[in-house]
Amino acid sequence: MMNKIAYLGPKGTFTEVAAKAVFLNEELVPFSSIPDCMDGVTTGTVDFAVVPIENAIEGSVNLTLDYLIHNQKLMINGEIVVPIEQHLLIHSNHFSTWTEIEKVYSHPHAIAQCHQFLRSMLPNAKFEYMNSTGAAADFVANHPNERIAAIGNHLAAKQYNLEIAQNNIHDYENNHTRFVILRNEKKIIPETSTLYTGDKTTLMVTLPSDYPGALHHVLSAFAWRKLNLSKIESRPMKTGLGNYFFVIDVEMKIDEVLIPGVIAELEALQCQVTMLGSYPCFSLLKKEHEVKVKT
Numbered sequence: 001m002m003n004k005i006a007y008l009g010p011k012g013t014f015t016e017v018a019a020k021a022v023f024l025n026e027e028l029v030p031f032s033s034i035p036d037c038m039d040g041v042t043t044g045t046v047d048f049a050v051v052p053i054e055n056a057i058e059g060s061v062n063l064t065l066d067y068l069i070h071n072q073k074l075m076i077n078g079e080i081v082v083p084i085e086q087h088l089l090i091h092s093n094h095f096s097t098w099t100e101i102e103k104v105y106s107h108p109h110a111i112a113q114c115h116q117f118l119r120s121m122l123p124n125a126k127f128e129y130m131n132s133t134g135a136a137a138d139f140v141a142n143h144p145n146e147r148i149a150a151i152g153n154h155l156a157a158k159q160y161n162l163e164i165a166q167n168n169i170h171d172y173e174n175n176h177t178r179f180v181i182l183r184n185e186k187k188i189i190p191e192t193s194t195l196y197t198g199d200k201t202t203l204m205v206t207l208p209s210d211y212p213g214a215l216h217h218v219l220s221a222f223a224w225r226k227l228n229l230s231k232i233e234s235r236p237m238k239t240g241l242g243n244y245f246f247v248i249d250v251e252m253k254i255d256e257v258l259i260p261g262v263i264a265e266l267e268a269l270q271c272q273v274t275m276l277g278s279y280p281c282f283s284l285l286k287k288e289h290e291v292k293v294k295t
């Protein structure tokens, strides 16, 4: 039976690109927000959800991290990295007068990724934040008489019949985003895809209070085992200033020795440790993928 895959929709989002890269023959179902995608998995409406978690330019998608930490019992079952190219999308009515645009619609990360372009080329335009780049493109297509534009990808231009007024308007070249595949239990996603680049394990750690040097001890538990960390992020526990969750990505698959050893050491330090997942990573970045194939 076909799996149902929730993604941050509507059609034409970067999340759809990510979901399609890994779920080739499954049914993709667009949801209009990140929490809706995640709730879809919890309630059993869908089997997996694909949502953005981190952008190379803008940093973490806090909504995803916080929902993962606070509201849900979801496991990370996979990661997909997608290169991000942003374009200024416009209705054909306004194509030749795009510099007169009064409002730019998009996902907050997409607007942030094009900040310098917007400041220099459309300095008077106001921003309207939408749930996704696809939703922004849909809105612009449905308001042909307004002097508005969306920021999104070429698939959104095609999907909503918009023109690309300016292409590649993102400020930095290495703009890519990590998406996570979520499910409420561990289900192995085959690593056979040619996009497979390796494995990661994500741990959520809370430090004991009033323990000087606690974070140093946490990091040394990884360091002396020579475990490579690819990310460490702190998010507020929402219980008051100064209390944080640390979300730590380790560049290896869960094993029987090293990761259980780290967890036991952290627990001995009175940290609380939860494993958010141990999962295969996939990438649509050409260079990384080519290097992997050569080795």
Ligand SMILES: O=C(O)C(=O)Cc1ccccc1
Pocket (backbone or CB within 6 Å): 008, 012, 013, 014, 015, 016, 052, 055, 084, 107, 109, 110, 131, 132, 133, 134, 177
């Ligand atoms: O809005 C989208 O298309 C998304 O998938 C979220 C997002 C927004 C900006 C950059 C990368 C992903």
